Amino acid sequence: MSSVIATGLLPRTAETRPGGLAVGGVLLTELARRFGTPLFVYDEEHLRQRCREAVAAFGPDGVAYASKAFLCTAMARLAHEEGLLLDVASGGELRVARHAGVPADRIVLHGNNKDEAELRTAITAGVRYVVVDSFDEMDRIERLHATEGLPPARVQLRVAPGVAAGAHEAIRTGGNDSKFGFGLAGGVAAAAVRRAAASPAMILEGVHAHVGSQVLDAAELAAGAAAVARFAAEVGARRLTVGGGLGVAYEAGQRAPSFADWAAGVRAAVRGAGWGGAVTVEPGRSIAAQAGLTLYRVGTIKRIEGVRTYVSVDGGMSDNLRPALYGSRYEVFLPRCPGAPRPLRARLVGKHCESGDVIVDDAALPADLRVSDVLATPVTGAYGYAMASNYNKLPRPAVVFVREGRARTVVRRETDEDLLRLDVAGPAELAAPGPVRSAGADTGAPR
Template structure:
């Protein structure tokens, strides 16, 4: 690939100028200097437009943002301002949504193994409903109702429809062999409906299915919707949620269905199955992925004659785990020359002590790439920061939102002091049990002579 980066992979407000590529009216080079790297940059106008497109396609009250794709206080607030419900999958995500000012009745709670604390927090917040995944979870809800006095909670039963989709086995969730939901084929889904209806601790609000993630063929999403719709009609339930899963283009040339395409296919499939009510969806990646990009600084360029070129950047698998976890593929470009041809082939790698710390296995890059260049990987707005870690004790990157020429920090960069914040202080120097190495000499105190 020798062509320039495709505009279809860039945020909506991206444009070239004297200072190179800008997003939201702010040059990426300026963002790199001001906030440092690695850095997640989100086009706020892009995020808001995608929220509006989803609501236009499915209707107000029928779209819940799957916050696991990317969540911070600012993102939760933005989704709520644009009229989306919030879909959270842990007590921590619930805490962030509530901290952002999202009312409990605009939040739905997922998770295949919710503990007592998470269920109590959801009940106390008055969430819209809890998506129940198992009979053990029903046991917990009924026990908490009896012992902790929680009021009956609205529940939606997650169904495993026997339809699995997605570009990697690890993100195909709708099959019968899945940790998620009550199986249709096994009869568990029907048994769960009967139990929820009889329970004094639960109010049955509907059924739910999610077939997988990064699905580029809307027909597969429609197949899952049809399966759960048939079950919902037969069971006589009032609510139907068909999850998310709509994919995005990570590389040039990939074709992606629009929200409107998705809605048309899902509605037709559910209607053919006899469903006449509203349909709720839970997009995440398709809202945030293309809106975000990651900025890195090139630190090393290693040319191995006859084998390959390695380009080392100051981040890696700690800020983008998808290549290692799901074999995710990306492209890269230089913000100083976004329209430049990219004839150089190189493996873009991070700074972690892992040979598998690869961001792009065979990247197309400009021939004049040099150490200290700012390098950008687009379409990293989903499951980048959300999966970030402190592996090798790297501080997690900052996150900025850009809009109308303004950049605002929404998540600050972690510091080395932050990395020690949770450590429990041990005995002081010289105390019994102290086994810290002498940093000046590299010798262990127990063996130093």
């Protein structure tokens, strides 16, 4: 059985040392000892290199980091420092980006159901543009302009081009049957363009589309880009955004296109569709996924004769929902011996009260795996921490960035106190228990 280290799934600074695998110059086993587990570890140099590669492929102001993949103050600051715009999908993500010092005119606001508070904050701050998703959203923008005197909102209109791509139905977003955008079919998108262009509350900046996520064939992304580019050229749009969706390799044998390949395909497609202007893309997963990995500690090894072996770790679906949500697949390895053969087959599971709490269904592991070992799942930098929850009241893990032999906490681990922080009733406010009535007692009161 080949080792994970040979698959190209690890962060770029990963190297094998006498004590095991190191990332950013720090042993993973040492990180687990210092910061505890579960733990998200990001290779900061990898993140920065991916940002630079994206900018080199698409040009200055041609890349907006899709922060839904992974966002914290440090990540927002890093993406901004590397010249990326930030694509945020809620008022909360907008607040994090602003807290990180990202200027409003470097931020793009997405979302299929933005409320008035989110729109008010974005327009008042002066974000680069709002990606408008519906006529109801136009109503809200016009109401804020008319009743509160907000300045006109710079907008792009999200179009559903009738092209859907992606590894799972739940992440295919560009088809005709989608909650996102104005459909090209039936002239809906054209009507949206006419309304936005005529509205005093909106300045029409351009057209936007996103066809799906985890796409490993650049031709699928090019097809979506061509469809929206054709429409953008027909309506005389000033700018064109073709979304993100570029996939990454999660398992040995998978291959993903480079940013350069993606850019070449998109440019050829939009030119062929009659678009001669600049193009903006919104990568998220392809920036963050391979830069991150998750460390767990083994708590139980349960061998069921004639059935399978279960290996349980101290995290699970609360820090990686993708296997349960999308059927996503991962590799797993032992940081203390990353190059070891992996003949043991086992189901790697979490500690949640769900049979579906599976991290890797048929994991390949070293034969000498033991309780208390640290395990690592690579390529968890996107949609791991971003989707983390407190299911079963587990505190969410810490996040550390590693670089040049140093590790720094960028998101601290939640504590038991954090789990009670939002509860309204404190211990002193709990009502005293009422009298206990013995069975069969009759007080004469109505029952």
